Amino acid sequence: MPSALFTPIQLRDLTLANRIVVSPLCQFSAVDGNATPWHVQNAGSYAISGAGLVILEATAVNAQGRITLPCLGLYSDDNEAALTALVQGARVFSKTPIGIQLSHAGRKASTRPTWELAKGHNLKPEEGAWPLVAPSAEPFAEGWPVPKELDAQGLSEILDDFVAATRRAERCGFDMIEVHTAHGYLLHQFLSPLSNHRADRYGGTMEKRMQFPLEVIAAMRAAWPKGKPMGVRVTGRDFNDGGLELDDAVMFTAALKEIGIDYVTPSAGNVAPGMKLPRIEPGYMVPFAEYIGSRTGMPTMAVGLIVEPHQANEIIASGKADMVAIGRAFMDNPRWGWHAAAALGDEPRIPPPHNRVNPKVWPAFEMLHGKSGRLAEGMGHMTRE
Numbered sequence: 001m002p003s004a005l006f007t008p009i010q011l012r013d014l015t016l017a018n019r020i021v022v023s024p025l026c027q028f029s030a031v032d033g034n035a036t037p038w039h040v041q042n043a044g045s046y047a048i049s050g051a052g053l054v055i056l057e058a059t060a061v062n063a064q065g066r067i068t069l070p071c072l073g074l075y076s077d078d079n080e081a082a083l084t085a086l087v088q089g090a091r092v093f094s095k096t097p098i099g100i101q102l103s104h105a106g107r108k109a110s111t112r113p114t115w116e117l118a119k120g121h122n123l124k125p126e127e128g129a130w131p132l133v134a135p136s137a138e139p140f141a142e143g144w145p146v147p148k149e150l151d152a153q154g155l156s157e158i159l160d161d162f163v164a165a166t167r168r169a170e171r172c173g174f175d176m177i178e179v180h181t182a183h184g185y186l187l188h189q190f191l192s193p194l195s196n197h198r199a200d201r202y203g204g205t206m207e208k209r210m211q212f213p214l215e216v217i218a219a220m221r222a223a224w225p226k227g228k229p230m231g232v233r234v235t236g237r238d239f240n241d242g243g244l245e246l247d248d249a250v251m252f253t254a255a256l257k258e259i260g261i262d263y264v265t266p267s268a269g270n271v272a273p274g275m276k277l278p279r280i281e282p283g284y285m286v287p288f289a290e291y292i293g294s295r296t297g298m299p300t301m302a303v304g305l306i307v308e309p310h311q312a313n314e315i316i317a318s319g320k321a322d323m324v325a326i327g328r329a330f331m332d333n334p335r336w337g338w339h340a341a342a343a344l345g346d347e348p349r350i351p352p353p354h355n356r357v358n359p360k361v362w363p364a365f366e367m368l369h370g371k372s373g374r375l376a377e378g379m380g381h382m383t384r385e
């Protein structure tokens, strides 16, 4: 019997070999939106990490929707060609499904990569800053550029861009799509009462604020093959007074279920300054997944400081979530899936060229990873990725 973490899960026609997902992680390393050799090696290492699914970083559906100049995009033929090469390249050595997160940064676009924030968040005009759009003409924070309020034509163009990127993702060969409606980016800006002060049918009550994101996602779902899953990263809580709360996420998730979305990943925050953050401790957003999943019946992917195999396994075994998305622990250790399998007594999926480090045959494994990382006696054998 595999552990709960290593039990397969079915999402439409896609079977994930286990419940471990490499969370989307912006690399700020693209050129004109095109994936570079950095993305190829990074995605390649995650594809052999032992995870059941790899989701590529927030990828802009148009150039204006990039968070930073070097953000990944899927709005041009060159972008599509670069990501097709990445996906097809990874297929040569790995069967691990690869998904992509599609996004638009809205009023949080035109900023700098995290490692350049000392120079300030926003690009200067001479550095190539571009105009921003948002649900309302209100900046993210004092001193940030004022975005243009999207009119009917702007909204329709953005919906078309999400759909066009969905079609490109299919041609690239991606196995699934995740739509980004969290972390303060455009679709979150529509959902949150802190950033959406529209007077038309897209502003006001939660029902109205979720209308545009739902229209976009329904159009994407219709353009995406029926057999392939589509998930959504949602906001559990804004962590601001007067912001989104868990019951809003329940309402949004129930509506997403109606339009054929296959899972949600509840994350939090970053739609407005002045957040009142809770204690950030291991698994601090797992209760969001549990709350939303139990009230909607929607499969969930828990995220946020999930770092250790037994912790991840407990989340699945106890039914708090259906999958776990892991970010920084995979950045730290792109073999996380192998070591988790060893720790839980499951079979590590180690590619043949690395079979000499299988804990069954490498005496130094225990020296490096301790007894908890040891493959249980008599368990497992080499499997091909």
Ligand SMILES: Cc1cc2nc3c(=O)[nH]c(=O)nc-3n(C[C@H](O)[C@H](O)[C@H](O)COP(=O)(O)O)c2cc1C
Binding pocket: 023, 024, 025, 026, 027, 056, 057, 058, 101, 180, 183, 233, 267, 303, 304, 305, 306, 325, 326, 327, 328, 329
């Ligand atoms: C460098 C970095 C880049 C990230 N990029 C994205 C992203 O593109 N899309 C997204 O939804 N979350 C992104 N996140 C958030 C992670 O996916 C994840 O939710 C967060 O890091 C918490 O999980 P962890 O504790 O396992 O890292 C990013 C986080 C980091 C550290």
